[in-house]
Amino acid sequence: MLITTPNLTRPDESYAALIATHEGLSEAESHALNARLILILMNHIGDHAVLAEAMRLARDPGAQAKFSETVPNGPKSA
Amino acid sequence: MTALVPDRYTLAFRLYPYAKSPDQDAATPVRHGAVIVGGGPVGLAMALDLGRRGVPVLLLDDHEGAGLGSRALCFAKRTLEICDRLGAAGPMLEKGVQWNLGKVFHDDRLLYEFNLLPEGGHAFPAFINLQQPWFEKFLHDAIVQVRAEGAPIELRGKNRVDAVNVADDHVTLDILTPDGPYRLEADWLIACDGARSPVRGMLGLSFDGRVFEDNFLIADVKMKADFPTERWFWFEPHFKSGDSALLHKQPDDIWRIDFQLGWNIDRAKELEPENIRRRVDAMLGPDVEYELDWCSIYTFQCRRMEKFRHGRVLFAGDSAHQVSPFGARGANSGIQDVDNLGWKLALVLEGLAPESLLDSYDAERVHGADENILNSTRATDFITPKTPVSKLFRNAVLRLAEHLPFARTMVNSGRLSVPCTYDGSVLNGPDHPDMPARTRPGSVCPDAPLAGGWLLRQLGPGFRLLTIDSEAPEVLSAHGLTVPCLALAATPELTARYLGTAKGAVYLIRPDQHVAARWDRFDETAVAEALARAIGKV
Numbered sequence: 330m331l332i333t334t335p336n337l338t339r340p341d342e343s344y345a346a347l348i349a350t351h352e353g354l355s356e357a358e359s360h361a362l363n364a365r366l367i368l369i370l371m372n373h374i375g376d377h378a379v380l381a382e383a384m385r386l387a388r389d390p391g392a393q394a395k396f397s398e399t400v401p402n403g404p405k406s407a
Numbered sequence: 408m409t410a411l412v413p414d415r416y417t418l419a420f421r422l423y424p425y426a427k428s429p430d431q432d433a434a435t436p437v438r439h440g441a442v443i444v445g446g447g448p449v450g451l452a453m454a455l456d457l458g459r460r461g462v463p464v465l466l467l468d469d470h471e472g473a474g475l476g477s478r479a480l481c482f483a484k485r486t487l488e489i490c491d492r493l494g495a496a497g498p499m500l501e502k503g504v505q506w507n508l509g510k511v512f513h514d515d516r517l518l519y520e521f522n523l524l525p526e527g528g529h530a531f532p533a534f535i536n537l538q539q540p541w542f543e544k545f546l547h548d549a550i551v552q553v554r555a556e557g558a559p560i561e562l563r564g565k566n567r568v569d570a571v572n573v574a575d576d577h578v579t580l581d582i583l584t585p586d587g588p589y590r591l592e593a594d595w596l597i598a599c600d601g602a603r604s605p606v607r608g609m610l611g612l613s614f615d616g617r618v619f620e621d622n623f624l625i626a627d628v629k630m631k632a633d634f635p636t637e638r639w640f641w642f643e644p645h646f647k648s649g650d651s652a653l654l655h656k657q658p659d660d661i662w663r664i665d666f667q668l669g670w671n672i673d674r675a676k677e678l679e680p681e682n683i684r685r686r687v688d689a690m691l692g693p694d695v696e697y698e699l700d701w702c703s704i705y706t707f708q709c710r711r712m713e714k715f716r717h718g719r720v721l722f723a724g725d726s727a728h729q730v731s732p733f734g735a736r737g738a739n740s741g742i743q744d745v746d747n748l749g750w751k752l753a754l755v756l757e758g759l760a761p762e763s764l765l766d767s768y769d770a771e772r773v774h775g776a777d778e779n780i781l782n783s784t785r786a787t788d789f790i791t792p793k794t795p796v797s798k799l800f801r802n803a804v805l806r807l808a809e810h811l812p813f814a815r816t817m818v819n820s821g822r823l824s825v826p827c828t829y830d831g832s833v834l835n836g837p838d839h840p841d842m843p844a845r846t847r848p849g850s851v852c853p854d855a856p857l858a859g860g861w862l863l864r865q866l867g868p869g870f871r872l873l874t875i876d877s878e879a880p881e882v883l884s885a886h887g888l889t890v891p892c893l894a895l896a897a898t899p900e901l902t903a904r905y906l907g908t909a910k911g912a913v914y915l916i917r918p919d920q921h922v923a924a925r926w927d928r929f930d931e932t933a934v935a936e937a938l939a940r941a942i943g944k945v
């Protein structure tokens with residue numbers, strides 16, 4: 330199950346680190362870095378069902394919120 | 408005279424020269440049981456399979472043998488096992504080149520090496536490299552041999568099928584020969600006439616799928632270079648001979664080289680020898696001497712017919728489904744079609760199984776084709792990314808693969824052909840939870856060493872009962888079939904591959920060596936019922 334509730338131990342640090350990682354890179358280099366980062370994180374997660382859910386959510390970030398409104402306890406299925 | 412049926416391609420081997428048949432002078436069309444159109448690898452294997460089962464079979468081809476040129480090269484273990492059952496594998500193995508090691512490069516960097524490291528305890532290697540004309544020749548040699556022993560196989564060269572008319576219980580064929588036209592009837596027609604299948608066209612059937620917008624230059628070069636017997640694949644090679652490149656060894660000092668050229672090319676110009684040489688020189692370096700043996704440019708597609716059975720007409724091989732060559736699934740899957748269809752058609756012709764058994768050929772092999780199309784589409788998308796973002800991720804995978812083993816699992820330069828499991832087939836009977844998943848009903852039997860031989864060789868042409876540490880009668884007779892039992896004691900391989908944690912195992916095995924059903928003990932009623940199901944009687 331994809332975690333969508335707050336889960337970062339140090340959100341501000343992590344965000345700043347992400348931006349800093351791109352420092353001095355051209356746009357193309359940044360895109361390439363992002364792609365590598367996604368692949369590394371995908372491998373860390375591993376579970377295909379979780380990844381597929383994350384991809385759906387990334388494509389349509391509103392989908393889960395809308396769903397949560399109509400279903401009192403939020404989505405149950407993966 | 409032969410101008411009436413002109414060659415569309417040059418022959419590597421002239422195998423079945425035209426000879427006039429008495430059928431051509433018959434007052435009314437002669438009726439045959441099974442007629443095959445097309446003598447490529449699939450048609451030849453089909454004729455051999457049916458003929459060995461004693462089914463009279465007639466094969467028609469508009470040429471007189473195996474065509475020259477670079478096509479299939481990698482033949483998979485399962486193909487060799489099937490060819491072994493057909494008595495043709497020995498020479499293939501002897502002539503073919505065996506390889507296990509692959510190297511993947513990006514630009515000028517070696518990203519990683521892989522070893523196919525086939526599991527021990529199998530008679531055949533994971534793959535051999537053998538030129539397609541030789542594969543066809545060895546099938547033909549096996550036909551000649553069994554025909555001498557009485558197998559009812561007839562091959563007619565320079566017999567071009569120009570029209571088919573399908574009735575409910577037979578098919579009429581109009582054939583052109585160097586002596587003019589004649590007409591034949593067939594109870595069953597098997598169309599093995601290749602990707603452009605004229606028979607498919609004559610029936611007005613569609614062949615839908617995807618064309619990949621890319622051209623591949625295939626060059627077979629002859630050289631005495633001492634490159635190792637490995638498969639080398641480059642993404643975006645530093646020598647700039649193409650967007651990707653492949654080097655693979657064949658028998659007779661021939662090497663297969665592929666260059667990915669892109670979509671908008673001038674075909675004729677690219678095929679000029681000096682232009683091919685320019686690419687090959689850049690790849691091999693200036694000091695390597697070689698001759699160009701054969702070159703052609705291909706575009707690739709992945710598509711299939713919606714159904715492989717249309718009443719009395721069955722489609723097999725490239726006529727039914729076409730894949731891009733990444734993963735070597737074309738001829739390899741066509742041979743699995745033959746494996747699946749041969750015994751079913753033989754049982755129907757003998758009146759032992761209902762015609763509806765042939766619908767399971769359609770269901771099972773459509774499933775196989777979809778698996779192959781999925782795999783080769785994914786490989787093609789990785790090798791030739793279709794969008795900028797797809798290329799971005801592809802190159803990110805390659806960049807990581809140099810350092811991180813996890814990324815190597817995503818690198819896809821072709822997932823090599825493995826046999827398909829017919830999960831969910833209507834022919835499947837009961838499973839047993841304590842036995843290994845790899846031998847569940849629908850799976851092809853993995854080979855295993857036995858005292859003095861190999862398991863698959865013991866299975867024979869018909870249904871078999873296989874017992875491991877279990878009691879069963881020597882022969883079971885049911886539904887008009889005689890099923891002999893192969894009784895074995897557990898070995899480490901048999902335990903790992905068949906027994907699992909069960910105390911004993913009883914397997915019902917189909918003539919194509921796929922598992923029909925399995926139990927932990929023999930029960931005559933249960934086995935007879937599974938047999939009925941496996942021949943389409945339930």
Ligand SMILES: Cc1cc2nc3c(=O)[nH]c(=O)nc-3n(C[C@H](O)[C@H](O)[C@H](O)COP(=O)(O)OP(=O)(O)OC[C@H]3O[C@@H](n4cnc5c(N)ncnc54)[C@H](O)[C@@H]3O)c2cc1C
Binds near residue numbers: 446478481606
């Ligand atoms: C570059 C390349 C590389 C490949 N590499 C591999 C590989 O490594 N491994 C692999 O498994 N596959 C590979 N393939 C695919 C393989 O070549 C095909 O899948 C295979 O040839 C299909 O066999 P077939 O018998 O179905 O059809 P074909 O080989 O096309 O044979 C059809 C036959 O029908 C005959 N015919 C056609 N029309 C008529 C008519 N009207 N009347 C009578 N006869 C007719 C033709 O003359 C021909 O003999 C490759 C293909 C290409 C192009």
